[in-house]
Amino acid sequence: MTDAASQPLAKAFNEETLKRYIASQPHLHQIFGNDLSDVRVDEIGDGNLNFVFFVTNKQAALAFKQALPYSRMSGGARALTCERLAFETAALREFGRLAPDYIPHIHHFDTEQSLMVMEFLSPHIIMRKGMIDGVEYPTFADHISTYLAKCLYGTSDFALDPSTKREMVAYFARNVELCEITERLIFNEPFMASDSNRWTSPALDETVHAIQNNLALKLRVADLKYKFLTRSEALLHADLHSGSIMLTADETKVIDPEFAVFGPMAFDIGILIGNLLINYYAQEAYATADNDRAAYRFSVLKMIEDIWNGFFQKFCALWHEGRTGGAYQGTVFTEQNGAATAALNSVLDDYLDNLLQDSIGYAATEMIRRTIGRAHVIDVDMIKDDEKRADIEKKILGFAAQILQSPKKYKSITEFLEPAKQDI
Amino acid sequence: MTDAASQPLAKAFNEETLKRYIASQPHLHQIFGNDLSDVRVDEIGDGNLNFVFFVTNKQAALAFKQALPYSRMSGGARALTCERLAFETAALREFGRLAPDYIPHIHHFDTEQSLMVMEFLSPHIIMRKGMIDGVEYPTFADHISTYLAKCLYGTSDFALDPSTKREMVAYFARNVELCEITERLIFNEPFMASDSNRWTSPALDETVHAIQNNLALKLRVADLKYKFLTRSEALLHADLHSGSIMLTADETKVIDPEFAVFGPMAFDIGILIGNLLINYYAQEAYATADNDRAAYRFSVLKMIEDIWNGFFQKFCALWHEGRTGGAYQGTVFTEQNGAATAALNSVLDDYLDNLLQDSIGYAATEMIRRTIGRAHVIDVDMIKDDEKRADIEKKILGFAAQILQSPKKYKSITEFLEPAKQDI
Structure with missing residues (x-):
């Protein structure tokens, strides 16, 4: 500091x-008249x-x-x-260049x-609040998957020439102060004894202790942290949760990228999915006599599937269109024969498969840190009944811990969501 | 530019x-009196x-x-x-802090x-020249492996706190101009038709054509390039060939890190090994009636083995001493029980195994680009007899191409060097 x-x-x-x-x-004067x-x-x-x-x-x-x-x-x-506001503005301008509809x-x-x-965004509301109120967002998955594909691809070495990208990396690497918050709040404190942590106690004490002493889980989190620290793949929003999204039924706007830095693409995708999954679990507590929220809950899972699958498809389309950047540069791989196409497709498949595994890892890390770390989310914290809240939090932690401690590779986003379906 | x-x-x-x-x-006045x-x-x-x-x-x-x-x-x-000289000076100061004996x-x-x-380094000479003259450097492998372990570990997230490292990444990422030269001369031009390339023609025409049309080989090079562009693991010298080293029988000094940038650790190790292997192959042409250079040639292979094995051992020692940096931070992994130690050892083993595979990849890439790209090395270029030179160059290219086109994982540096032993 x-x-x-x-x-x-x-x-x-x-x-x-x-x-x-x-x-x-x-x-400004002119705008107001x-x-x-x-x-x-x-x-x-x-x-x-x-x-x-x-x-x-x-x-x-x-x-x-x-x-x-x-x-x-x-x-x-x-x-x-x-200076954090300068980083935020620079990131908004860059994302705005790539995906103007969503910035x-x-x-x-x-x-x-x-x-x-x-x-001034109106009548857009913060997505987290809308989801708590059970508002449907039928266009969101399409919008955010477009945003993710365009911004992550567009700031990567698949699209940018290396010199342009290095200059951007140099600029955003100076955003150390907010990166330090990310590193500490997401990857460090929740996985060790820290006065900053808080959780529903004593109900979760045992679960928290088990997580903080689960070596396999912590090694996976350390690996995800190492990737966050070392992989300058794309310009990340780096705080892309449902509180950083304002929307209506027709429009989606991403705000507040003050944590922006170059990092692994999976981080943005994972943080978003983790927050949506927390909301999915929390929906159980919002059930009323009129509305048991079952349909909404499943629409959240469907939304997550659509986000990943939409991203996958749009990212592939961008890759096939160009690869104008420093990696897999045009001139090196212009062969249009079947073998070259097949080989390049296989590179892309591997890349996206690794991206899915790491996105899942970041999602699970986010679910844990939002439940036992310093910064919680209102989806769960607003649940007044301690017992009900603890019950939901245990499910969230159980789901996330299971993912992080297992070496399992997921074949699809659907396979990853399966246990969440079983949980309720 | x-x-x-x-x-x-x-x-x-x-x-x-x-x-x-x-x-x-x-x-300065004071120094000269x-x-x-x-x-x-x-x-x-x-x-x-x-x-x-x-x-x-x-x-x-x-x-x-x-x-x-x-x-x-x-x-x-x-x-x-x-500004390139400022980057060089900053890198020399950083390496000098970590490994003062070798800077x-x-x-x-x-x-x-x-x-x-x-x-002023005296009586040190440029290593490349010494090797061409058949000078033995009995302490070099120990020195350079210490330099590599200390500098690569010491500027990584294993040693540095993330904020310090991000500030260093930000500074060196501005070294775009020289990075552009690295990217173009090492990863692009040699693998495509380019007026900058030159090779012993027509003897090598067919071999060059085969390399430039070998899809598996080019995909591997593209993967190594992607890692060079995205993996900010440690501060690299980024031009660590035998022309950037001045030495005597007792002393080793690394000079000229003007290409310095954060990148994958394997890059520095691989470039060095690639240049030593070129010299190994070139020794065949230096044989005289008195000295067939056979002993020297094998001492070069031994040197490469000692460099990797020495680096491995010293890097492990540094890792076991501390891990004071942002990755695998002390507080998270202080358990001294057997399971924790075994798990951490397995992380380190995996890390070093990947490092070996990528080092081998960069070595092979360097061997190709120094033979058919823009910037050759005198070890080979000084061989006046076209036929003899082409014969050696073919062996260099054959060895390197074999490595890059195969998905083989090497268990050890010795296994990697085996075909080079057979080649002569």
């Missing part, structure tokens, strides 16, 4: 200074790290996100460099003020 | 300006990219290396950023002048 005091301090905005700022920026008198500023209080303002008038509605040199949640106690439009970025202004 | 004209131009030194420069730098009148400056003309001056007087002897914004060999036609001492670095001043 950097010393907060040593950093150039961007001033926290309030309603008045934000309005004055808009008036001072011709580009000549008359700024009706501009309304509301601070939205649900970010952990940053300040977010929704700014509206009769002509426009924009979201202003400001990073101060500390974590918002800590009230100033925890120093964090403001909010960025209108403005001010390094000095550590301020980013983006499209 | 960057436009040479757009760069801040460091002025090329000559004898007079270099003397004046020394007088202006108190630290009060009297600079006897300082002698000799330009050494054997670098491809940089200018090197040997500067001596009765009190001191130093090597001055200057990078100008173009490649020395091109006479100014080929633009290259001067020349750096006395001075001047960004503005793009000038680095280091220990």
